[in-house]
Amino acid sequence: MTREGAAVLAGLMALWQVLASAGVLPGYLVSPAVIAREFGALARSGELFQHSAVSLYRSLAGLALGAGLGVGLGLLAGVSRRVGGFFEPLVSLTYPVPKVAFLPVLLVWFGISDTSKILLIALSCFYPSYIAAMYGVRAVDPLWIWAAQNMGARPRRVFLGVVVPAASVHIFGGLRVSLALAFILMLASELIGSSDRLGLGFLIITADAGGRFDMMFASILAIAILGFGADRLLLWVRRRLLAGYVVMEDSAHG
Amino acid sequence: MASALRRILGWLFRAVPVVLALAVWEGIARSGTVNPRLFPHLAAIAEQLVFLASSHQLGLHLGASMTRVVVGFGAAVLVGVPLGIVMSRVALFGRVVEPVFSFGYPVPRIALYPIAVFLFGIGHLSKVVLVALECLYPIAIHTYYGVRGVNRLYIWSAQNMGASRAQVVLKVMAPAAAPHVFSGFRIALPIAFIITVLTEMVSSTEGLGWLILYSSASLMQARVFAAVVIVAVIGFVMDRLLAVLRNRLIFWEKEAVLVAIR
Numbered sequence: 001m002t003r004e005g006a007a008v009l010a011g012l013m014a015l016w017q018v019l020a021s022a023g024v025l026p027g028y029l030v031s032p033a034v035i036a037r038e039f040g041a042l043a044r045s046g047e048l049f050q051h052s053a054v055s056l057y058r059s060l061a062g063l064a065l066g067a068g069l070g071v072g073l074g075l076l077a078g079v080s081r082r083v084g085g086f087f088e089p090l091v092s093l094t095y096p097v098p099k100v101a102f103l104p105v106l107l108v109w110f111g112i113s114d115t116s117k118i119l120l121i122a123l124s125c126f127y128p129s130y131i132a133a134m135y136g137v138r139a140v141d142p143l144w145i146w147a148a149q150n151m152g153a154r155p156r157r158v159f160l161g162v163v164v165p166a167a168s169v170h171i172f173g174g175l176r177v178s179l180a181l182a183f184i185l186m187l188a189s190e191l192i193g194s195s196d197r198l199g200l201g202f203l204i205i206t207a208d209a210g211g212r213f214d215m216m217f218a219s220i221l222a223i224a225i226l227g228f229g230a231d232r233l234l235l236w237v238r239r240r241l242l243a244g245y246v247v248m249e250d251s252a253h254g
Numbered sequence: 255m256a257s258a259l260r261r262i263l264g265w266l267f268r269a270v271p272v273v274l275a276l277a278v279w280e281g282i283a284r285s286g287t288v289n290p291r292l293f294p295h296l297a298a299i300a301e302q303l304v305f306l307a308s309s310h311q312l313g314l315h316l317g318a319s320m321t322r323v324v325v326g327f328g329a330a331v332l333v334g335v336p337l338g339i340v341m342s343r344v345a346l347f348g349r350v351v352e353p354v355f356s357f358g359y360p361v362p363r364i365a366l367y368p369i370a371v372f373l374f375g376i377g378h379l380s381k382v383v384l385v386a387l388e389c390l391y392p393i394a395i396h397t398y399y400g401v402r403g404v405n406r407l408y409i410w411s412a413q414n415m416g417a418s419r420a421q422v423v424l425k426v427m428a429p430a431a432a433p434h435v436f437s438g439f440r441i442a443l444p445i446a447f448i449i450t451v452l453t454e455m456v457s458s459t460e461g462l463g464w465l466i467l468y469s470s471a472s473l474m475q476a477r478v479f480a481a482v483v484i485v486a487v488i489g490f491v492m493d494r495l496l497a498v499l500r501n502r503l504i505f506w507e508k509e510a511v512l513v514a515i516r
Binding site for chain 2: 003004006098100105109183187220
């Protein structure tokens with residue numbers, strides 16, 4: 001973060017605090033100090049971690065399922081024209097569809113359970129991972145493959161030693177989009193309902209209904225920290241794994 | 255003649271997986287292992303589609319949803335493009351707003367929806383604000399990278415040939431940045447639709463998201479699927495329209511593959 005940015009951020013927080021203490025702001029915009037106190041109280045009582053753990057489990061399980069399947073099938077579709085050709089019409093037809101529309105369908109089929117949430121997240125995470133992996137494989141420089149083949153590498157070795165590493169820059173781009181999606185849909189599905197009364201989205205909607213704005217902002221803060229932390233973790237893993245690769249600046253992410 | 259035949263055959267071949275998927279659906283629905291109320295036949299879904307299309311309901315919900323998508327997306331374009339341009343041209347401003355983008359990007363903005371409802375009410379405005387907020391990120395970021403990435407040689411050569419400031423901006427920088435700006439649009443438009451449907455599901459009294467959730471709560475699964483089909487078709491058509499528009503306007507450069515939130 002730039003120094004100017006940090007200064008502006010701190011200034012805005014201070015302004016918010018002053019305005020809230022002066023009583024100028026409406027009641028639902030509680031001051032940062034009150035939010036911080038509630039955040040601390042939720043953390044001390046362990047509630048915060050309980051809700052966060054459930055939310056994290058849902059988003060990561062969905063991400064693992066959807067992205068795992070997406071990367072696997074995407075690699076296959078990139079290598080084999082036949083597999084790619086079979087899935088291409090299905091994917092291009094369903095890709096622009098907002099997957100969140102399927103949430104009520106899944107709710108009826110699987111109940112307001114973890115299953116319906118995880119399946120929705122998996123469905124959404126599948127597409128970016130699949131497309132990134134497929135195009136990642138197709139974009140591999142054929143010279144590298146020929147070079148490996150020329151040196152006597154078997155197809156398996158070419159795939160694991162050349163194609164997958166070369167495609168991994170793209171794959172990580174897809175994973176990063178999938179990660180952001182996993183958090184959005186986790187929250188969305190929890191806002192609509194949680195049968196076990198757990199999850200940060202559920203905490204937000206309960207606090208909202210009860211007029212506990214301090215608790216609402218504290219849970220929003222928790223989600224922001226989780227989302228930000230998960231994104232940074234993924235970038236760190238990518239840096240470690242792809243050390244030595246030229247990684248383009250991520251501008252292609254929504 | 256032969257090429258036309260080949261094209262028709264190509265289309266038929268592409269239709270095979272889709273027909274296969276529909277056949278699998280119908281097979282499951284007819285197998286008797288699932289409750290047809292929960293897993294309706296294709297015919298029942300088609301019947302509901304016709305019902306929705308012929309009733310006044312569809313126009314109402316479609317109108318509400320499309321208003322939110324278009325106004326929210328339009329507001330994001332009007333704010334995001336100038337914001338991205340200023341961020342890339344004025345270094346100090348770029349550094350000042352940078353944390354909004356580097357910290358704000360991975361945070362799900364949908365968490366702010368309950369606050370938006372408090373601030374702007376349960377009607378159009380809260381949804382439009384959230385749609386605009388979500389769309390602002392891809393549009394501003396892509397514009398920023400697009401303008402920043404304009405090859406300086408192009409600008410220098412234009413200046414060298416005596417181009418005025420306005421000419422440099424209009425004839426050199428705008429066309430050079432346009433593909434990136436449009437990438438931002440193509441990422442943002444599906445997001446606008448997702449957020450609209452989503453916020454309508456969380457709290458609303460009209461719109462396609464509300465229609466889906468309401469039909470589902472009434473256990474009219476066939477109507478839910480009919481509404482999902484409508485949402486799917488609109489999402490698809492909007493994406494295609496934007497793609498066609500992009501290829502018309504930016505005919506000199508092929509579009510890069512976009513991996514984005516949809």
